[in-house]
Each structure stands twice: as structure tokens, then as C-alpha cells.
Amino acid sequence: MSDAPLPVIVNRSGGTASALGEELQQKLEAAFGDKAALHLVEGKDVAATVEAQRATRVAVGGGDGTLGGAAALLQGGETALAVLPLGTRNHFARQLGIPLELDEAAKVALGGSETAVDIARAGDKVFINNAAVGEYTRLVRHREALDAPKWAATIPAAWHVLRAPRPRALCLTIDGERREVVTPLLFIGNNRYSLDPGKLGERESLTDGVLSVYVVPRFGWWALLVFALRVLFSRADPRTYFELLGEAREVIIEGAGSLEIALDGEVATLPLPLACEILPGALKVVTP
Secondary structure (H helix, E strand, C coil), X not given: CCCCCEEEEEECXXXXXXXXXXXXXXXXXXXXXXXXXXXXXXXXXXXXXXXXXXXXXXXXXXCHHHHHHHHHHHCCCCCEEEEEECCCCCHHHHHHCCCCCHHHHHHHHHHCEEEEEEEEEXXXXXXXXXXXXXXXXXXXXXXXXXXXXXXXXXXHHHHHHHXXXXXXXXXXEECCEEEEEEECEEEEEEECECXXXXXXXXXXXXXXXXEEEEEECCCCHHHHXXXXXXHHCCCCCHHHXXXXXXXXXXXXXXXXXXXXXXXXXXXXXXXCCEEEEEEEEEEEEEEC
């Protein structure tokens, strides 16, 4: 890295950053000292702020949706993304081994090494973790309509969705092979997601160059509710509830019109047919 201050762009309206309130800037200044140029912005302004930087490394703080937006701008370029885990769940940061403590994450951002990892694309949108079609998009929409923190709104939103599931018929083309499914949830992961008990949602690698494709069978609402409760208390065997359709470089969701899809927890409406593809080594990131 050069001696120039590191651009540090933080979505101050999301997750942990929002909870810190007025303390956010103080904590960032304490963590980075005079080695950073701080930009605390609203979520809608993160992309423009990232795009305006002319640096070989940029630190971005926020949740996975914020980081996915930054990845979309930095993919294929020479600028490396340093992750500050200031969201709610911080899946991508955990996957990269970034410490969740801000002081330690700042040390990685300033002095870590750079490596290339895979990201994925759905149409013209990038995702760093996963894409989901079906009940999860309904959950996100209902959660956003509630006047409560995300963690608190998730429980009533999940109940609203699970008590009246709406399985849908989907026609998929997975690396050229056609599959028809009826499912309440289609899940497409950036690389291989584990279904081992106790490791649900974890990935061993972000560099295997594949998408993983899962569906939830067509259960009734009671079975889905039982599953959700068992997951909550870490008592579920996910392999009972998820079917692996395969691993692929490309998955096309066929059809006409448009489709609601959640990309790293952010819902978008995209036109059909919708091609999802892996982008091997497309993003430079900073790791410990």
C-alpha cells in the first residue's frame, strides 16, 4: 500500500453502524488514527462514494448488501476491497476471516494481504453470498415494512411467511440441463454452502468457481415452521430440508415477465429469463 490515507466508506444507516450512532465516527477515528480518509454516508450514497475513489485499496463498512454493491463496482479492477463488518450478520466478513472487532478489522484493512475471490452475478446485479427466490423475498419485504430493528422484525416476518407458504413452479437450466421444480425456496450460493449440522451457511472456499443450487421441498406450513424453530435452536439437520440440485457455472431461471429475487438480503425485481453465473477470481479482497 501507498502512504496515502486509506479511503474508508461506511454505510452509517445499516446494522452495527446505525446502532453506534454518534460513537461511530469516534470509534473509526480511534481504530484508524490518521491513516484513513473517512466517508460516513447514507446507504444510497455508498456506490457513488466508492466510485469516486482513486486508490489501490478501499475499505467499506456495512452489511452484505452494502459490500455486494461495492463488489459490483470493483469487480475486475485493480482496487482491492477491505471489509469492515458493520452490518447485522456479516456473513462475507466471517467467510474471509475478518475479525468482528472494529479495531482488529481496521488493522487488517490497513496491513492485510490481497487475494482474489469469486463473486456471482444475477442478470446485471452482483451477489457475494447468495441469491434466493421464493419465501425469503416475502420475509424481507414484510420485515422491511415493520418499524423495528432487523433482528427483532425477523421473527414476526418469518411467522407471517411460514403460516401461508406459496410454493412456485420454476423451470431451471443448470449448465444446459433442464430441471423443473415446485418449491417455496430456491437458493443459489456463491461457491459451496455446507449442509452439515452446525455448519449451515458456511463455505470452505470462495475460490472453487462454482454456484451451488438448492431447493426446499414442498412441505406444508407446519413442517416449515418446525424446521425454522429447529434451525433457531441449532437442532436441525439441514439435509432433511434442502435438496442439492447441483453445482454449476451458470443457472438460468426461465420464463417471461419479471422475478423478485433476494441478493445478499436485498430484494430486486429482475427480468426473465434470468441468468446467474459465477465470476471466478473477479474481486480482489484484503484478508488477514
